[in-house]
Amino acid sequence: MFSKIKRILIGRPLRSNELHSQKLNNLKALATLSSDALSSVAYGPEQILIVLATVGALAFWYSLPIAVGVLILLVALILSYRQIIYAYPQGGGSYMVAKENLEMNIGLVAGGSLLIDYILTVAVSVSAGTDAITSAFPVVHPHKVGIAVCIVVVITILNLRGLTESASILAYPVYLFVFALAMLIVVGLYQVLTGAAPAHVHASIGTPVVGISLFLLLKAFSSGCSALTGVEAISNAIPNFKEPAPKNAAFTLVIMGLILASLFSGIVFLAYWYGIAPSAKETVLSQLGRAVFGRNGFYYFIQATTALILVLAANTGFSAFPLLAYSLAKDKFMPRAFTVRGDRLGYSNGIVTLGLASIILIIVFQGNTENLIPLYAVGVFIPFTLSQTGMILKWVRSKPKGWIGKLAANLAGALICFLILIIFFITKFQHVWMSLVFIPICVFIFHKIHQHYVAVGDQLRVDLSHKLSEIKTAGNVVIVPVAGITKVVEQSLVYAKSLSDNVVAVYIGSSPEAIDRMEREWAEWQTGVRLVTLxxxxxxxxxxxxxxIDMVKAKADKKGARVTVVMPQFITKKWWHGILHNQSGFLIMAYLLRMRDVIVTIVPYQLQK
Structure with a gap:
């Protein structure tokens, strides 16, 4: 039954040689890997206004120079990650750059930050999308957490079905959102130019504002930088592109940057011109759409596409998290299960892990986007800063052609990203302090996993100079635990006698009467195997x-012999039949498997009815 449900949900298994069919073209990659960055337009400008609103609506004109600062940082990030794509075509993004150019521990900090960030990507995107849904339909607001969890489950299943299928489905909402906002900006600017838009609801640029300070402006700037989350996703997911993967990834990154810059600057300007103020009951984008179009069909189209892209922006995390987990697992810092492709050739263990972790986060924070965004942004800007710094060292060391220009771009990006990090920790410490706990815990876990794999490798490594043919064995003592005289025991004894002439059956009775009865029946059975009763x-x-077993093993060790325990075990025809039987056999096997130098063999007997 489980297998049938699995086939219905995620489809038939794909052969390994069908992997090329799961690669993304530029159109689908732009939708799949840019949805996080593009969707941030829905809340990035609003975060700027929320900070400025603390000193009054007169301060809203500061959103324009702040937006210019955000765009400058966007340009620096696009140039930097375009260079990273060509320098590290295998993917891994900030983790690979920091690991190779700085130091392994710093690379792990970048990797841990990004893993947490991708979990937050899903939680924030789905929570924000759910807010848009509950804004349109207030009656479902009490159920927002449940709705968010259901949405994560659906997106997880879509990604388990494979990259091309999820990309085909998710491309439509992304491009519809871009179209909707493009129309909003074009119509809004037309109204501004023709005088149809109100010209006196906003403060003039340069208006003095009481209470404004550099601290507040920096806080607003750092909040606005939440619009840049997701920019690094393309550099992490280069292996998902069709060949030539680096060239296609770099092209897609530039297109994404142009679209993001256009939408972000357009929304910020129109929000300023129309005098839009942040509200707890209605998003800035909703107010702007209502101001430009009124509550007509196109307004609801904007709201619908915004809700969709905010929900589906989580797909960026599902595209990048498994690949980053694969890179870390390949370096033995995460479980090897993350390197295994699933039935549909995606890294399904990473997809499922991300889905479960984001659901836990949504439940813990009750889907509160406001509290998640600062932590989310810090998780982005730590690897941003480290990758930029790593690229600076790379150019200084290698000095390729044109390295001065590349160095300047990375240096500017590193300084700005570092400044934003400092601002976040100074102005929003109560929201971001958890990153100072979670990231070191991640790095600690990475090291513990790595130590385990190194230790296992040392213990399992074979010295080829020691020829296996020259190793002498001194026989095998086979112990067969028996609970009675049954077909299961008969099969196990026959198998045990094929292994060795030294076979001992062991019966453990709870009363002298049970032991006497077993000894009489065993003698009558004439197995040719010695029975020991305890x-x-x-x-x-x-x-x-x-x-x-310990006593037998001690004697066998002196003779250089091996001890093998043959466990009889019957297997029921139906899974629920097993619940009706004593599971002591499995408990014994679990214990024996942990004994040193004892070989355990299970002899299953299949029941037919």
């Missing part, structure tokens, strides 16, 4: 059995 005063099977 009396368990406390009705425990495991303790006397383990003590007997």
């Amino acid at each position: 009396h368990s005063l406390y009705r425990s099977v495991l303790t006397p059995l383990s003590e007997f």
Whole structure:
């Protein structure tokens, strides 16, 4: 049944040689990997206005120079990540840059930050999309957390179906959103130029504002930089592009940057001109759409596409998180399960892990976007800063042709990103302090995983100079635990006798009567195998059995012999039949598997009905 449900939800398994069919062309890649960055237009300008509103509506004109600063940083990031794409075509983005140019621990900080960021990407995007839905339909507001969780489940299933299928489905909302905002900006600017838009609802540029300070402006600037989240996703997911992957990824990154810059600057300007103020009950984008179009069909079209892209922006995390987890796992800093492709050739373990982690985050924060965004932005700007710094060192060391210009772009980006980080920690420490806890914990876990893999590798590595043919063995002692005389025991004894002439059956009875009866029946059965009976005063099977195995093993070790335990085990025809039977056999096997130098063999007996 599970297999049938799985096939319905994620489709048939794909062969390994079909991997090329799962690569994305530029059109689909732009939708899949840019939805996070483009969707941030829906809340980035609003975050600027929320900060400026603390000193009054007169301060809203400062949103224009702040937006210019954000655009300058966007240009620096696009130039930097375009260089990263060509320098590190295998993907990995900030993690690869920091690891190779700075230091492994710094690379792990970047990797840990990005992993947390992608989880927050899903949580923030889905929570913001749910806010848009509940704004349009207030009656469902009490159920916003449940709605958000259901949306994450749906997106997870879509991604488990494969890149091309999810990209085909998700491309439409992304391009419809871009079209809707482009129309909003074009019509809004037309109204401004023709005088149809109100000209006196906003303060003139340069109007003195009481209470404004450099601290407040920097806080507003850092809040506006939340519009740049997701810019790095393309550099992390280069292997998802069709060949030539680096060239296609770089082109897609530039197009994304142009679209993001146009939409962001257009929304900020129109929000200023129309005198839009942030409200707890209605988003800035909703107010702007209502001011330009009124509450007509196109207004609702804007709201619908905004809700869709905010929800589906989570797909950027689902595209980039599994690839970053793969890079870390390949370097032995995350479980190897993250390197395994699933039925549909995606890294399904990474997809499922991201889905579960984001659901937990949504439940813990009750889908509150306002509290998640600062932590989300910090998770982005830490790897931004580290990758820019890493590229600076790369250019200084290698000095390729035209390296001065590249160095200047990265230096400007690194300084701005570092400044934003400092501003975040100074102005919003109560929201971002958790990053100072979570990221070190991530790095600590990475090191523990790496230490385990190194230790396992050292213990499993074979010295090829020691020829296996020259190793002498001194026989094998086979122990067969028996609970009675059954077909299961018969099959196990036949198998055990094929392994060795030294076979011992062990029966553990809870009473002298049970032991006497077993000895009589065993003698009558004439197995040719010696039976050892043990009396368990406390009705425990495991303790006397383990003590007997330890005694046999001690004697075998002196002779250089091996000890093998053959476990009889019957397997029920239906899964629920197993619930009706004692599971002591599995408990014994679980214990024996942890004993040193004891070989455990399971002999299954399949029940037919």
